[in-house]
Amino acid sequence: MFKLLSTPANPDSITYEIRTFAFDNGLPEEWLEHVKTYRKLIAGQFITTRAPAFTMLKRLLKGIVLTDFERIFAEEGYNNSMENMNDMLEKLIEEIFPQHALQKQHRALCRYVQKPQGMCNTPN
Numbered sequence: 001m002f003k004l005l006s007t008p009a010n011p012d013s014i015t016y017e018i019r020t021f022a023f024d025n026g027l028p029e030e031w032l033e034h035v036k037t038y039r040k041l042i043a044g045q046f047i048t049t050r051a052p053a054f055t056m057l058k059r060l061l062k063g064i065v066l067t068d069f070e071r072i073f074a075e076e077g078y079n080n081s082m083e084n085m086n087d088m089l090e091k092l093i094e095e096i097f098p099q100h101a102l103q104k105q106h107r108a109l110c111r112y113v114q115k116p117q118g119m120c121n122t123p124n
Contacts, residue, residue, distance in 0.1 A: 002017065002018050002019075002020065002041055002044070002045070004016055004017070004018055004040065004041065004043075004044025004045060009046060016044075018037065018040060018041065018044070020034070020037045020038075020041070020060060021034075021060075022059075022060055022061060022062045023060060023061055023062070023065055024061075024062045024063035024064070024065060025063060025064060025065065028096060028097045028098070031092075031093070031096050031097075034060070035089055038056070038057060038060060041056060041060075042056060050084055050085060053085045054073070054085065054088070057069070057085070057088070057089075058070075065092065065095070065096065068092060068095045069088070069092060072088060072091045072092070072095075073088070076088075076091075
């Protein structure tokens with residue numbers, strides 16, 4: 001559970017709590033929701049530099065995703081900017097999302113889904 005400020009720049013602003021989990025594995029939709037919550041956390045705690053942002057993200061990962069995070073971090077040699085944080089999230093998306101998902105969905109639709117006979121466009 002994290003305490004966040006409504007107006008991050010003002011330490012006297014209203015606080016609220018947000019619950020999150022350490023992401024290990026799951027559906028791509030769960031990852032997108034996790035990233036959305038992560039962005040709320042860094043905004044609500046007024047984290048504007050790379051080091052605390054990367055530390056927060058590392059704290060919210062575990063398992064294979066954490067291993068991917070550490071490998072990408074070492075390979076890329078990131079510097080102190082939030083653009084690198086966005087780049088890290090993009091690279092983690094490439095690791096988490098299934099490969100060729102759109103092609104597989106299209107193939108399955110073509111193979112198994114057919115229009116009902118009454119929907120066919122036939123000239124009168």
